[in-house]
Amino acid sequence: MPFWWWLQKRVYFNFILRELTCVFVGVFAVLTLLQIQALANGPDAYAEFINRLRTPGLILFNSVGLAALLLHAVTWFKAVPTTITVRFRETRVPDHVIAGLHYVGWMVVSAVVAWFLWPS
Amino acid sequence: MAETIKLTVSRYRPEEESKPTFQTYDVPYNKEWVILDALNYVKDQLDGTLTFRWSCRMGVCGSCGMMVNGTPTLTCAVPLSDYVSSEPIRIEPLQFFPIIRDLVIDMNSFLGKLSSVKPWIIRDDEKPPVEGEYRQTPAELDVYKQFSMCINCMLCYSACPVVGLEPEFTGPAAIALAQRYNLDSRDQGAAERMAVLNEHDGMWGCTFVGECTNVCPKNVDPAGAIQLYKMASATDWFKSVLLPWGSKK
Numbered sequence: 001m002p003f004w005w006w007l008q009k010r011v012y013f014n015f016i017l018r019e020l021t022c023v024f025v026g027v028f029a030v031l032t033l034l035q036i037q038a039l040a041n042g043p044d045a046y047a048e049f050i051n052r053l054r055t056p057g058l059i060l061f062n063s064v065g066l067a068a069l070l071l072h073a074v075t076w077f078k079a080v081p082t083t084i085t086v087r088f089r090e091t092r093v094p095d096h097v098i099a100g101l102h103y104v105g106w107m108v109v110s111a112v113v114a115w116f117l118w119p120s
Numbered sequence: 121m122a123e124t125i126k127l128t129v130s131r132y133r134p135e136e137e138s139k140p141t142f143q144t145y146d147v148p149y150n151k152e153w154v155i156l157d158a159l160n161y162v163k164d165q166l167d168g169t170l171t172f173r174w175s176c177r178m179g180v181c182g183s184c185g186m187m188v189n190g191t192p193t194l195t196c197a198v199p200l201s202d203y204v205s206s207e208p209i210r211i212e213p214l215q216f217f218p219i220i221r222d223l224v225i226d227m228n229s230f231l232g233k234l235s236s237v238k239p240w241i242i243r244d245d246e247k248p249p250v251e252g253e254y255r256q257t258p259a260e261l262d263v264y265k266q267f268s269m270c271i272n273c274m275l276c277y278s279a280c281p282v283v284g285l286e287p288e289f290t291g292p293a294a295i296a297l298a299q300r301y302n303l304d305s306r307d308q309g310a311a312e313r314m315a316v317l318n319e320h321d322g323m324w325g326c327t328f329v330g331e332c333t334n335v336c337p338k339n340v341d342p343a344g345a346i347q348l349y350k351m352a353s354a355t356d357w358f359k360s361v362l363l364p365w366g367s368k369k
Contacts, residue, residue: 083347
């Protein structure tokens with residue numbers, strides 16, 4: 001197999017893209033932990049952290065990261081019906097229902113997080 | 121409308137050449153033909169030395185799988201007309217398999233993998249035939265029917281980059297067939313198969329590229345079968361850790 005095998009087909013390329021975007025999931029998780037740590041260190045530390053987030057470099061990085069994160073989430077939600085088979089009264093629940101429920105769950109969790117974080 | 125169409129076919133005659141070469145043939149363009157018909161025209165009318173496998177010509181035997189323009193394809197199932205715009209049509213043996221001659225691959229590795237997952241009904245206690253068959257309802261059949269449609273054409277192996285990178289990987293069709301028997305209400309061999317497929321070269325080798333499902337001519341969805349298998353294995357593991365009495369044996 002040549003090193004560039006993943007460029008031979010769009011499916012292979014999409015697969016590598018999906019896998020690589022998990023790096024941004026990890027980075028975002030670390031960033032959130034640092035944010036919580038700054039919050040625990042008091043208002044000054046938190047304000048400094050937020051100011052650092054507003055620098056152009058980090059805004060660009062977070063924008064790219066958010067796009068990668070959305071791609072990661074959407075591609076996995078698309079794959080979820082393949083990994084979870086649910087039967088209701090001997091009938092298989094359609095794929096779009098399973099995927100749709102995941103999107104609903106995502107929206108609900110996002111709304112709850114936004115509600116906590118939104119400045120009052 | 122084209123009167124002839126060009127086929128560029130991979131040739132490998134081990135007594136004459138050390139690696140495959142390509143040979144081009146002009147065959148009549150007939151919109152009723154499938155790729156296999158064009159190859160049979162070459163064999164019958166142009167070059168009797170061209171070697172390839174085929175049998176049923178109706179998508180049942182799984183013999184005539186080849187790479188057509190770089191994609192694993194069952195050549196009896198795709199019309200020649202689909203490829204008119206991409207002439208010449210490049211036909212090669214299934215990738216990731218050793219080549220015996222021309223378009224014929226050595227399938228021994230696949231057969232070994234297939235038998236390793238015990239694709240047959242395993243019973244703890246086999247009842248004598250006089251007691252009749254093991255019956256099941258249509259709903260029980262429906263649970264595994266999709267995975268039972270596999271014709272062992274090996275297209276999924278040729279589509280899977282993991283097979284190319286790690287030739288020992290058990291591979292899509294064998295794992296899908298294992299899952300087919302696990303889901304069969306008459307079978308009691310899931311634990312035996314899990315022991316085989318939980319090993320390094322088993323289900324966990326799959327990285328869920330998904331191309332195996334895309335190329336499957338029978339809509340078996342091997343990628344889905346493997347992911348369901350992983351879910352079952354993970355569930356078993358969690359049960360054995362959290363609920364030692366709840367683990368399936």
